[in-house]
Amino acid sequence: MNLTLKIWRQKNKSDKGGFKDYKVSDVSKDMSFLEMLDVLNEQLSEKGEDPVHFDHDCREGICGMCSLYINGKPHGPLQTTTCQLHMRSFNDGETITIEPWRATAFPVMKDLVVDRSSFDRIMQAGGYVSVNTGGVPDANEIPIPKRIADEAFDAATCIGCGACVAACKNASAMLFTSAKISQLALLPQGQVERKERAERMIAQMDAEGFGACTNTGACSIECPKGISLTNIARMNREYFSAVVSSENV
Amino acid sequence: MILDSKIPDGPLAEKWTKHKFNIKLVNPANKRKYDVIVVGTGLAGASAAASLAELGYNVKAFCFQDSPRRAHSIAAQGGINAAKNYQNDGDSVFRLFYDTIKGGDYRAREANVYRLAEVSVSIIDQCVAQGVPFAREYGGLLANRSFGGAQVSRTFYARGQTGQQLLLGAYSALSRQVANGKVKLYPRTEMMDVVTVDGKARGIITRNLITGAIESHSAHAVLLCTGGYGNVFFLSTNAMGSNVTAAWRAHKKGALMANPCYTQIHPTCIPVSGDHQSKLTLMSESLRNDGRVWVPATVEIAEKLRKGQISPNDIKEEDRDYYLERKYPSFGNLVPRDVASRNAKYVCDEGRGVNETGEAVFLDFRDAIIRDGEDTIRAKYGNLFDMYQQITGDNPYKLPMMIYPAVHYTMGGLWVDYNLMTNIPGLYALGEANFSDHGANRLGASALMQGLADGYFVIPYTIGDYLAQSGYDKVGADHPEFKKSEKEVxxxxxxxxxxxxxxxxxxxxxxxxxxxxxxxxxxxxxxxxxxxxxxxxxxxxxxxxxxxxxxxxxxxxxxxxxxxxxxxxxxxxxxxxxxxxxxxxxxxxxxxxxxxxxxxxxxxxxxNFAYVAAWKYLGEGQEEELVKEPLVFENVKLTQRSYK
Incomplete structure (x- = not known):
């Protein structure tokens, strides 16, 4: 199939940027979306034009490095990562618009590449259980009901890609933050630091410039891993109960 | 040149305990006087960086990705082995050791492999304490499954994304040390060279991938945790960015490269679909627990299949050749990876391949679905089945999967001694980047085990031995050797x-x-x-x-x-x-x-070949020199591997 691509080009962080049109031909339906961009980049390189920069690594839908806002949706029309989106989801002759994630807390570095280190800083604020290596009890000394373990697992599958932020009209990081807070609030290992974790991670989320949540649910619908909105409800509960009984005064 | 593997004396089961007692320690108050560079933030790198920072060392951690959480360990699917014997099925440290040595076709060091099996049990405890959500039974205890090359169930797993959960555990420990100020992170930074001063590793040269700045970083020791080099084949299951550059630069600075030809071809990957292909996707080996591998019994039937004249479900039971079950009745579909891959190649070379290119075999869940029900199979492998369907457009609950071998892991890597130190003092290699534990073939669910063993439980001990003897004096990044390397880069x-x-x-x-x-x-x-x-x-x-x-x-x-x-x-x-x-x-x-x-x-x-082949770089355009480290087997008898 033949396609027209309308791609955001931006030389660096301070450049204003803008859309540029490209034509790609002979695209196979079995190609992944990123392989289609590889084809474009090979064509551009052969002509001596700067290839389109985009983040990607595992191409298996798990590392969370690929992004792309495709036709107004993060990771495109399916509920999956861009690397797992295949060209059979598009039609011959179509024009596809490709933009970077748009959020104050995710500045554009070049073309479609954004800086998501704000997510790392949220994790550094409390997304862990404070145990050192060694000196921990035998794994089976902490029995966890299967239902709880499964629920914690569902929250833990977040890949940190940032689609939730890109999908949200407020550029809120509530789904991302709540997934980690939920995982550790559900598990016995997370109980000791439960209150402090909720307070600190949320404070960091706000400090990074992410927006507030107005419960539209766009984040969860666009999340490639289907992280549930329930996590945000749980995080709110965790936060309120932490704040009213806070020991950090 | 003679390589000293520094394997401790004494009986196999006591070597590590004795060694830990004999090596030198750094006093807790003095640890803050040492700087350690860790390159790579996968399982080995993140666990090492976090553990060393917890001990009090000052750590700088580098990765080329935008966040340490993206390292390719994240893509490991099936599980992690540990000799816990929770299943009461006869597992033990010695059995895990034996299976790993045998699976590696007797080309690994006994002492290293035994230590790996020994510390495997602590890894599971550590990960659970961090909040890693492993699969559990209804009673609340941990679940296990079996994997290729073993006859016990010793693999711990988190659905089909165990690597992700383990890496996020290590990443969380690392994040905590970043918050504590003990680790400084350098994402989007690629290592371009190792710097040696007076024969010792003293730092690295990096390139900031955003600004292009070439920079020097000095330290008392450098750990390369930079993974494998499967991307030398262009198509592999490695991430697009996985590369050999860090290890290769170290090699050109004098570190020996051991057994580079030992490459693992994984039997269960999604077949190539066309010239545009940029990478190959693995389907976890755990699928072989329930899936049965087969091809049509005759070339004629296979041809009809390739032309689309018949569907796989039309092929009668007697016309199917479950070749692994036929040839290896005791291990069946769970033979080690090399055996499974080679047999897939043989049947395809005979003309019995099942897709258009003739390079694919079936992995069929029909019988498992009839036996256990679709829900049970979905609970075990749901995400893998979804991934398969997304990539190929076929529904594996209705049609057998098509698979073919692909490059997956490299057993070779930088030569290291028992302390994980290369032949350059102060330069260490951990995880897939070293050569040490898997011999000529790695068993499934052992890569995660090795990465975390090296990072959590080996390097925190062995690095102290070197640092305690090396003194506190720092070589600054303004030393002429750094300037020289910067210029070369x-x-x-x-x-x-x-x-x-x-x-x-x-x-x-x-x-x-x-x-x-x-x-x-x-x-x-x-x-x-x-x-x-x-x-x-x-x-x-x-x-x-x-x-x-x-x-x-x-x-x-x-x-x-x-x-x-x-x-x-x-x-x-x-x-x-x-x-x-x-x-x-x-x-x-x-x-x-x-x-x-x-x-x-x-x-x-x-x-003639029971040795580690370590290669020494002699200069541009020259043939490399082969240095042999003989392998001595005192605890296992070398036999022809048989999985029949």
Whole structure:
């Protein structure tokens, strides 16, 4: 199939940027979306034009490095990562618009590449259980009901890609933050630091410039891993109960 | 040159305990006087960086990705082995040791492998304490499954994304140390060289991938946790960015590269669909617990299938050849990876392949679904089935999956001693980047085990022994050796940018990959390897005269990043071919067609090749020198591997 691509080009962080049109031909339906961009980049390189920069690594839908806002949706029309989106989801002759994630807390570095280190800083604020290596009890000394373990697992599958932020009209990081807070609030290992974790991670989320949540649910619908909105409800509960009984005064 | 593996004396089961007592310690108050550089933030790197920071060392952690959480360990699916014997099925440290040595076709060090099995039990405890959500039984205790090459259930798992959960556990420990100020993170930063001063590793040169700045970082020790080099084949299950550059730069600075030809070809990957293919996707080996591997019994039926005249479900039971179950009745579909891969190649070479290209076999869940129900199968493998359907467009609950072997893991790597130190003092290699534990073939669910064993439980002890003896004095990043290395890196960047040839970097990478796959892949011959060597030499010459790297250094420049990596892959490719050519035997993942048993199994030559082949770089354009480390087996008897 033949396609027209309308791609955001931006030389660096301070450049204003803008859309540029490209034509790609002979695209196979079995190609992944990123392989289609590889084809474009090979064509551009052969002509001596700067290839389109985009983040990607595992191409298996798990590392969370690929992004792309495709036709107004993060990771495109399916509920999956861009690397797992295949060209059979598009039609011959179509024009596809490709933009970077748009959020104050995710500045554009070049073309479609954004800086998501704000997510790392949220994790550094409390997304862990404070145990050192060694000196921990035998794994089976902490029995966890299967239902709880499964629920914690569902929250833990977040890949940190940032689609939730890109999908949200407020550029809120509530789904991302709540997934980690939920995982550790559900598990016995997370109980000791439960209150402090909720307070600190949320404070960091706000400090990074992410927006507030107005419960539209766009984040969860666009999340490639289907992280549930329930996590945000749980995080709110965790936060309120932490704040009213806070020991950090 | 003589290699000292520093294996402690005494009985196998006491070596590690005795060694930990005998090595020198750094007093807790003095640890803050030492700086350690960790390159790579996968399982080995993140666990090492976090554990060393917890002890009090000052750590700098580097990764080329935008966040440490993206390292390719994240993509490991199936699980992690540990000799917990929670299933009461006869597992033990010795059995895990034995299975790993045997699975590696007797080409690994006994002492290292035993230590790996020994610390495996602590890894599970550590991960659970961090909040890693492993699969559990209804009673609340941990669940296990079995994996290839073993007859016990010792694999712990988190659905089909165990690597993700373990890496996020290590990443959380790392994040905590970043918050504590003990680790400084350098994401989007690529290591370009190791700097040695008076023969000791004293730091690294990096390139900031956003600004292009070439920078020096000094430390008392450098840990390379930079993964494997499977991308030398262009198509592999590795992430697009996985590369050999850090290890190769260390090699050119004097670190020996061991057993580079030992490559693991994973039997269960999604087959290639066309020339556009950029990478291959693995389907976890755990699928072989319930899936049955088969091809049509005759070439005629296979042809009908390839032409789309019949559907796999139309093929009658007696016309199906479950070739693994037929040839290996006791291990069946769970034979080790090398055996499963080679057999897939044989049946496809016979003309019984099942997809359009003729390079695929079936992995069929029909019987498991009838036996256990679709829900049970979905609970076990749901995400893998979804992934398969997304990529191929076929529904594996209704039609058998199609699979074919693909490059997955490299057992070879930097030579290290028992302390995980390379032959350059102060330079360590952990995880897939070293060669030490898997011999000529790695068993499933052992890569995660090794990465975390090295990072959590080995290096925190062994690094102290070196640091305690090396003194506190720092070599600053303004030392002339750093300036010299910076200049070399800058010159190389300029050289790549100034060639301005006609061909893209990917063009060369694809050609290299094809040479490697055709002649140094699943089956190798002296004739093919000799041919490959000449082809790679030509390719290298052509690369340095005709590659076109666009853009400048002082910007985010993905072509330049890739050009550095591909240039190193080309040189590595030549060494892999040399190694494969010199090893006149077959063992594990290294299969030389000239050396096979009458049944077509790998035929080892223990008399002449029971050694580690470590290669020493002697200079541009020169043949590398082979240094041998003999392998001594005192606790296992070398036998012809049999999984019948």
């Amino acid at each position: 800058q010159d190389r960047v300029q050289k790549l940018l100034s060639i301005k040839g006609k061909k893209t970097v990917d063009h060369f990478h694809k050609r290299l990959g094809k040479i490697m796959w055709d002649y140094c892949g699943m089956a190798r011959t002296a004739e093919g390897l000799t041919k490959a060597k000449a082809m790679i030499k030509d390719l290298k010459k052509e690369f340095w005269t005709d590659v076109n790297v666009l853009g400048d250094n002082e910007e985010l420049n993905q072509s330049l990043e890739k050009a550095h990596r591909v240039a190193d892959f080309i040189e590595l490719g030549e060494l892999m071919v040399d190694d494969a050519l010199h090893r006149n035997e077959s063992c594990g993942g290294h299969f030389r067609e000239e050396y096979q048993t009458p049944e077509g199994e790998a035929l080892r030559d223990d008399e």
